Amino acid sequence: MDRFLFLTLDGVSTGAVYAAFALALVLIWxxxxxxxxxxxxxxxxxxxxxxAVVSATGSYWLGLGAAVLAGLALGALVERVLxxxxxxxxxLGDVIVALGLVLLIQAVLGMVFGNEYRPTAVPFDTDALxxxxxxxxxxxxxxxLGAVVVVVALLALLFTRTSLGLRMRASAFAPEVSRLxxxxxxxxxxxxxxxxxAVGALAGMLVVPTxxxxxxxxxxxxxVIAFTAAVVGGLDSPAGAVVGGLxxxxxxxxxxxxxxxxxxxxxxLVLLLAVLLVRPGGLFSGPRARHV
Amino acid sequence: xxxxxxxxxxxxxPPAAPSALRRLLPGAPGSGTVGGSxxxxxxxxxxxxxxxxxxxxxxxxxxxNLQVARVGAFLxxxxxxxxxxxxxxxxxxxxxxxxxxxAYTVALVQQALADRAVQGRWILxxxxxxxxxxxxxxxxxxxxxxxxxxxxxxxxVTLAVATLVPAITxxxxxxxxxxxxxxxxxxxxxxxLGAYFQPERWLAWVALLAALxxxxxxxxxxxxxxxxxxxxxxxxxxxxxxxxxxxARTQVLAFVVSAACAGLGGGVYAVLTGxxxxxxxxxxxxxxxxMAIVIGGLGSLAGAVWGAVLLVALQDLPSLLTETFTLPSGxxxxxxxxxxxxxxxxxxxVVMLAAPGGLQGAARDLLARLGARRRxxxx
Amino acid sequence: xxxxxxxxxxxxxxxxxxxxxxxxxxxxTGTVTAILGANGAGKTTLLxxxxxxxxxxxxxVRFDGEDLRGVPVERLVRRGLAHVPEGRGxxxxxxxxxxxxxxxLWRRDRAxxxxxxxxxxxxxxxxxxxxxHAGHQLxxxxxxxxxxxxxxxxxxxxxxxxxPSLGLAPRVSGQIMTLLRQLCxxxxxxxxxxxxxxxSALGIADQGVVMSLGRVVMATPxxxxxxxxxxxxxYLGF
Ligand SMILES: Nc1ncnc2c1ncn2[C@@H]1O[C@H](COP(=O)(O)OP(=O)(O)O)[C@@H](O)[C@H]1O
Ligand SMILES: [Mg+2]
Numbered sequence: 044m045d046r047f048l049f050l051t052l053d054g055v056s057t058g059a060v061y062a063a064f065a066l067a068l069v070l071i072w073x074x075x076x077x078x079x080x081x082x083x084x085x086x087x088x089x090x091x092x093x094x095a096v097v098s099a100t101g102s103y104w105l106g107l108g109a110a111v112l113a114g115l116a117l118g119a120l121v122e123r124v125l126x127x128x129x130x131x132x133x134x135l136g137d138v139i140v141a142l143g144l145v146l147l148i149q150a151v152l153g154m155v156f157g158n159e160y161r162p163t164a165v166p167f168d169t170d171a172l173x174x175x176x177x178x179x180x181x182x183x184x185x186x187x188l189g190a191v192v193v194v195v196a197l198l199a200l201l202f203t204r205t206s207l208g209l210r211m212r213a214s215a216f217a218p219e220v221s222r223l224x225x226x227x228x229x230x231x232x233x234x235x236x237x238x239x240x241a242v243g244a245l246a247g248m249l250v251v252p253t254x255x256x257x258x259x260x261x262x263x264x265x266x267v268i269a270f271t272a273a274v275v276g277g278l279d280s281p282a283g284a285v286v287g288g289l290x291x292x293x294x295x296x297x298x299x300x301x302x303x304x305x306x307x308x309x310x311x312l313v314l315l316l317a318v319l320l321v322r323p324g325g326l327f328s329g330p331r332a333r334h335v
Numbered sequence: 336x337x338x339x340x341x342x343x344x345x346x347x348x349p350p351a352a353p354s355a356l357r358r359l360l361p362g363a364p365g366s367g368t369v370g371g372s373x374x375x376x377x378x379x380x381x382x383x384x385x386x387x388x389x390x391x392x393x394x395x396x397x398x399x400n401l402q403v404a405r406v407g408a409f410l411x412x413x414x415x416x417x418x419x420x421x422x423x424x425x426x427x428x429x430x431x432x433x434x435x436x437x438a439y440t441v442a443l444v445q446q447a448l449a450d451r452a453v454q455g456r457w458i459l460x461x462x463x464x465x466x467x468x469x470x471x472x473x474x475x476x477x478x479x480x481x482x483x484x485x486x487x488x489x490x491x492v493t494l495a496v497a498t499l500v501p502a503i504t505x506x507x508x509x510x511x512x513x514x515x516x517x518x519x520x521x522x523x524x525x526x527x528l529g530a531y532f533q534p535e536r537w538l539a540w541v542a543l544l545a546a547l548x549x550x551x552x553x554x555x556x557x558x559x560x561x562x563x564x565x566x567x568x569x570x571x572x573x574x575x576x577x578x579x580x581x582x583a584r585t586q587v588l589a590f591v592v593s594a595a596c597a598g599l600g601g602g603v604y605a606v607l608t609g610x611x612x613x614x615x616x617x618x619x620x621x622x623x624x625x626m627a628i629v630i631g632g633l634g635s636l637a638g639a640v641w642g643a644v645l646l647v648a649l650q651d652l653p654s655l656l657t658e659t660f661t662l663p664s665g666x667x668x669x670x671x672x673x674x675x676x677x678x679x680x681x682x683x684x685v686v687m688l689a690a691p692g693g694l695q696g697a698a699r700d701l702l703a704r705l706g707a708r709r710r711x712x713x714x
Numbered sequence: 715x716x717x718x719x720x721x722x723x724x725x726x727x728x729x730x731x732x733x734x735x736x737x738x739x740x741x742x743t744g745t746v747t748a749i750l751g752a753n754g755a756g757k758t759t760l761l762x763x764x765x766x767x768x769x770x771x772x773x774x775v776r777f778d779g780e781d782l783r784g785v786p787v788e789r790l791v792r793r794g795l796a797h798v799p800e801g802r803g804x805x806x807x808x809x810x811x812x813x814x815x816x817x818x819l820w821r822r823d824r825a826x827x828x829x830x831x832x833x834x835x836x837x838x839x840x841x842x843x844x845x846x847h848a849g850h851q852l853x854x855x856x857x858x859x860x861x862x863x864x865x866x867x868x869x870x871x872x873x874x875x876x877x878p879s880l881g882l883a884p885r886v887s888g889q890i891m892t893l894l895r896q897l898c899x900x901x902x903x904x905x906x907x908x909x910x911x912x913x914s915a916l917g918i919a920d921q922g923v924v925m926s927l928g929r930v931v932m933a934t935p936x937x938x939x940x941x942x943x944x945x946x947x948x949y950l951g952f
Contacts (some may be wrong), residue, residue: 078487080494097566128688135426137630138490138688142428143683146622150677154669206819213805214818220803222863223765225791225820263618270491308502312495316480319488 045177050080050300051293056184057253059191060294063246065276066195067239072278073215074235081121083266084148085240086247087259089113091156093248094163094257103166110244118240122233149259153239161254169252187249192243195285198238202281211235256303264308268295271315277325286327341554377554381547389563400535401607402647407542408601408603411549413627414636415596418553420625421634422562423479423589424569426489429496430597431620436473437466437601438611439504439511445519448614456525459606466602467595474594478587497621501613502587516612519605546643549596554636556592619676626679630686632693641694649682650675718743718872718904719764724773726763727928732771733759735928741872741921746898746905748915748936750950751925757908758800759876760925764906765790765797777872792820799879801860801906810841810860813849817864827867834863837893855886862890866897872904873897879911887911891918894910912950916940924949950952 065081071079079085095102125144129136167182180188202208204331213221214231227330246269247262255261272291276283291314298310318325392400416430444462448454448607477496481489504511511517524537555561564585567575576582605611633639653674657667690697717740727733733756741747764775766787775782777795785793791931805813814834818827835842838859844852852860858878865873875894879887892932895918897903909915916922922942932949939946 049449076489080490104716125684125688130691131690133540133633133691135420135424135485135633138426138487139625139685142437142622142625143680143687146619146626146676146680147684148680150675152675153673153676156533158673159670179408206815207810209816210819211809213808213812217803217805219767220799222767222787222818223797223799223803224817225868226787226816227788249432260618266493267491267498268816271495274488274491301505305502305505308498309506312492312499315492315495317491318478319484323483323488330770 048173049156049179050176050296052180052184053300054186054293054296055289056291056292057250057296058272059188060246060250060288061265061272061297062241062252062285063287063293064192064265065272065288066198066281067243067246067275068269068273069278069281069284070198070235070239070242072230072273073281074211074239075122075124075126075137077137077141078270078278079239080138080266081144081148082239082243082269083262084145084174085114085117085121085244086265087257087262088152089117089244090247090257090261091152093244094161094251095103097164103164107245107248111241114241114244115237117244118237119233121240122236127229127232140306142212152259154258158259160258165252167195183252187253190245190249194242196279199243207234229265230335258301264311267308267315268311271311271318274328275318277327280325280327281332283325283327284330287325290326306310350621361638365458366515373558374551374555377551381551382552385547388543389540391450395536397533397535400533401540401652404535404539404607405604406643407539407544407546408607409624409627409646410546411600411603412597413631413639413642413646414419414546414549414553415593415600416624416641417628417631417634417636417642418565419589419593420556420628421632422557422569423565423586425586425589426486427481427493427590427593428475428490428618428625429477429493429497429622430593431499431618431622432496432500433470433474433597434592434601434604434624435500435611435613435616436470436594437598439517440466440469441596441602441605442517442519442611443510446517453631455641459522459541461564463599463602463606470598471591471595472602474591474597475587477594478590481590482583482586494618495623497618500616504613511613514613516610516614517612521609522606538607545599545603549599550636550640554594556686557636560683561588591629595597622683623679628648628693630682630693632695632697633691635693635695638693638695650676652678680695716743717741718778719906720774720776720779721764722774722776724770724775725762726759726768726770726773728759728768730908733928734770735762736773737925737928737930739923739930739933741904741906743904744898744902745920746894746907746918747921747923748912748919749906749908749923750912752951753910754894755925756928757925758802759928761797761799761876761906761908765795783830786937791868791870794869794871795874796865796868796872796877797874798861798865798879800876800880802857804852804857804860804864805842807848808854809846809848812863812865813847813860814841815866821868823928826869830867830869834866838863854881855883856871858886858890862893870903873910874906876908877910878907879909879914884914886936887914891915894918894952927930 064086067082068079069079071082073232089110092113093106095106096109097106098104120142124142126137129140165183167186169183170182171181172179173175196198203213210221210226211234212225214226215235218228221231250265251257251261255265268291269288272287273284274287275290276285276287294314295310299307388403388701392403395403412430412434416427419425419427430462441462445458448458461637477493484492503515504516505513521534522541524532524534528537564575564580567578567580568582568585572582575585623646627642628639629642629643630644631640641671653671656662656674662670686693692700719741721739724737725732725734737760737931749760753758763770766782766785770783777790777793782790784807790797803861807814808816818830821827841857841859841863844856849857849860862865862875862878878890882890889915894905896897898905907915916936916939922932922934922936923930923940924932924939934945939950
C-alpha cells in the first residue's frame with residue numbers, strides 16, 4: 044500500500060512534466076497542424092543552455108530563465124527558418140524536416156558538449172519526504188508539480204484573457220478569416236512555436252535531473268511518452284494534454300514500479316496503440332470526428 | 336504583350352492536388368510494361384550490375400569490400416523502405432527495429448545450429464530467409480495497426496517501436512543477452528574459391544546478391560498492378576477505394592513487403608560482423624535510413640541505391656577527416672560519430688526544403704528544364 | 715463622382731488556368747454596386763483577388779487612388795477595406811463576443827473599437843443576447859449579423875460582401891439588404907455586393923456589374939437592369 048502511494052505520487056510529478064511536454068506538442072499542433080518531432084531534441088538543446096548557465100553563474104534560477112529564453116528563440120527560429128518553407132505537396136515533409144533537425148541538434152550538442160552524461164544541479168532536495176512514516180514526494184517533485192501548474196495556468200490565462208491569445212486561437216481555427224480581420228497570422232505561427240518551445244524548454248529543465256541526466260539523447264523516450272500523452276488527451280485539446288500527461292505518468296509509474304524500468308518503452312507502445320485503435324481522437328475528443 | 340498573358344495561351348488543365356505529390360516522387364512511372372519482358376529487362380540489368388561490382392570487388396582491399404557489402408545490406412532495406420514511404424505514403428520510423436529483428440533472427444538461428452554442431456553452406460541462405468520471414472510477420476503486426484493510422488500518428492507509433500529494441504533485448508535477456516548482444520560463427524568463403532580468397536570479398540558478394548534479388552523484386556513490384564495500387568492509395572484513398580482497390584489490404588501488404596526487405600537487410604548486416612547488439616539498432620539508425628531514401632528521392636529505387644551508397648560513405652566521413660587533418664584528440668573524439676549525424680540531419684532538412692524530389696528528382700527536373708528552355712527559347 | 719475602387723484589366727485564378735479575365739469596372743464612392751452572375755462566373759474569385767487572398771496575374775486594383783499591388787491582406791482592413799467572405803467566416807470555435815473583438819484588435823483607438831462593438835450589439839440585438847455563445851451555436855441569420863457586424867467594427871469605407879443572403883429566409887435577407895442601403899446612405903459606406911439573389915440585390919443597388927465566365931459582360935445603372943426586361947433576359951435570364 045505504501046508502495047502504491049509512493050508510485051502514485053511519483054507518477055503525478057513525472058506526469059506533470061509529460062503534461063507540459065504534451066502541451067507543447069498540442070500548442071504547435073493547433074497552430075500549424077503538425078506534430079513537432081523535434082520537440083524533444085529542442086528541449087535537450089535548451090536544457091544544455093540552461094545548465095551551462097547554472098554552472099557558470101551558480102544560480103539555478105538564472106539557468107532556468109536562460110533555458111526558457113533559449114526555447115523562445117529556438118522555437119521562433121525553427122519556424123521562421125525551416126518549417127515555414129516546408130512544401131505542402133508532400134504531407135510527410137514537416138515530419139521529415141523535424142527528424143532532420145533532431146539529428147542535427149543531437150550532433151551539434153555532441154560536438155560542443157560531448158556525448159557523456161553531464162551532472163545537473165537542482166535547487167531542491169530530491170530525497171522523498173516522509174509524511175506519517177510513508178515516503179511521499181520530494182521537495183524537487185513538489186517544485187516540478189508547482190512549476191507545471193503555474194505554466195498551465197499562465198497559458199490558460201494567455202489564451203482566454205489576452206488579445207494575443209485571441210489572435211492565436213483565431214489564426215489556428217480560421218487563418219484566412221483572421222487575415223481578413225487584420226491578424227498577422229504568420230506572426231502568430233511564429234509566436235506559437237516560440238511559446239511551445241519555451242514550455243518544452245521548461246519541461247526539459249525539470250525532467251533532466253530526475254534520473255535521465257543531461258545527454259544529447261536524454262529526451263528520446265520522453266518525446267515518445269509526451270506524444271502518447273498528447274494522443275491520449277487528443278492532439279487538439281490543451282486540457283486533454285494535461286490530463287493525458289498525468290494519466291500516462293501514473294500508468295508508467297505503476298508499470299515501472301511493479302514490472303521494472305525496462306518495460307517502460309513496451310508499455311508506452313501498448314498504451315499508444317490502444318488509444319489510437321480504440322479512441323483515435325483521444326479520450327476527451329468531442330463529437331466532431333477527426334481524421335487520424 | 337498580349338501574347339504573354341496567360342489567358343491567351345492555351346494551357347493544360349491545372350494538375351489535381353494528388354499529382355502534385357506524384358511530381359515529388361520520382362521513379363513513379365505512370366505506365367510500364369507488365370509481365371515477362373520487364374522481368375527479363377530487370378534481370379539483365381541486375382546481372383550486368385552484379386558482374387560489374389563483382390569485377391570491382393576483385394580490385395578492392397578488404398576494408399573497401401566490407402564497405403561495398405554494407406552498401407548491399409543497406410540497399411536491401413532502402414529499396415523496400417522507399418516503396419513503403421514514397422510509393423505508399425506510409426512514413427515508418429521503425430525500420431531500424433525491423434532490421435534488428437532480421438539481424439537477431441540470423442544470430443539466433445546460426446547460434447542454435449552452431450550449438451548443435453550443424454554445419455553446411457545452406458545455413459546462410461536459410462537464416463536469411465528466416466530473417467525476412469520473421470520480420471515480415473512483425474511487419475504484418477505493425478502494418479495491421481498502421482493501416483488504421485495516418486501521417487504523424489503512424490510516424491509516432493513507429494517511432495515508439497524504434498525505441499523498443501534495447502528494452503526488448505533487456506527484458507528477454509535470456510534470449511537476446513541484453514546490452515552485450517549475440518555472437519555467431521563468422522561467415523567464411525566456400526572452399527571452392529580457394530584457401531586464400533579474401534573473406535571480405537565473399538561478404539560483399541553475399542550482400543550484393545541479396546541486394547540484387549531485392550532490387551529485381553522491388554522493380555517488378557513497382558511496375559506491377561500492385562505497384563499501381565500502392566500509388567493510388569497514396570494519392571487518394573477515397574478514389575482508390577472507389578476504383579475497387581482494397582485500401583487497407585494494400586497498405587498492410589506494403590508494410591509486410593517492406594519489412595521483409597528490412598529483415599533481409601538486417602540479417603545480411605549481422606552476417607557481415609558475426610555479431611548483433613542493441614546499440615547498433617538505436618533510433619538513429621531509423622533516421623539514417625530515412626535520410627537515405629529522402630536524399631535519393633522518395634519512391635525511387637535508383638534513389639535507394641544513391642541513399643545506400645551515401646549512407647555508408649558519409650558514415651566514414653569523420654574518420655576520413657580526422658585522418659586527413661591532424662586534430663586534437665578531444666576534438667576528434669567529439670567529431671567522430673557526431674559529424675556524420677550532423678551531415679545526415681542537415682541533408683534531410685536541406686533536401687526536403689530545397690529539392691523534395693531528392694537527387695533523382697532534382698536530376699530529372701534539371702533535364703526537364705533544359706528541355707523546356709530548348710523548346711521555348713524566349714523564356 | 716469619384717471612384718473608391720478602380721479595377722483595371724484584372725486577371726487571376728488558381729494555378730495556371732485563369733478564372734478572371736481582364737475584369738474592368740469602377741465602384742463610385744458611397745454607392746452600392748451589385749456583382750451579378752451565374753454560379754461559377756468568378757464572383758468569389760473577384761472578391762478574393764480584390765482583398766489580396768489571391769494574387770492577380772495581370773492588371774491593377776486601385777483603392778482610394780492607391781495601387782494595392784503588394785499590400786498584404788492583413789493591412790487592407792487598416793486602410794478601410796473589409797471583406798466578408800463567402801460562407802460568412804464566423805469563427806465557429808470563438809464566442810460572439812470574441813468574434814467581434816477579433817474584428818477590432820488591430821485598431822489603435824481602443825475606445826472607438828469598444829464603441830463600435832456596442833453599436834453592433836445595438837444594431838443586432840440577437841447578438842447582444844448571445845454574447846457568450848460559440849459561433850457554431852448561432853443560426854444562419856445570426857451568423858450573417860455577426861460577420862457583418864464584425865466587419866463594421868473596422869469602420870470600413872469599402873465593404874466587400876460575398877453572398878450575404880445565402881441560406882437565409884427571405885425576410886432576414888431583406889432586412890440585411892435594407893440595412894446595407896441605410897449604412898450607405900447614412901455613413902457614406904461603399905458596398906460591393908456579390909449576390910445570387912438578383913432581385914433583392916438590384917433592389918438596393920445603384921450599379922449592376924454582370925459577370926459571365928470570368929469576364930464583365932455589362933456594367934450599368936441598376937435601375938436599367940431592373941426596368942429593362944430585354945436586358946435582364948439577355949444577361950440575367952429572367
Ligand atoms: N479553389 C479553387 N481551385 C480551383 N478552381 C476554383 C477554386 N475555386 C473556384 N474555382 C473555379 O473558379 C471558377 C469561379 O468560381 P467562383 O469564383 O467561386 O464563382 P462564383 O463565386 O461566381 O460562383 C469556377 O469555375 C470554379 O470551378
Ligand atoms: Mg461564389
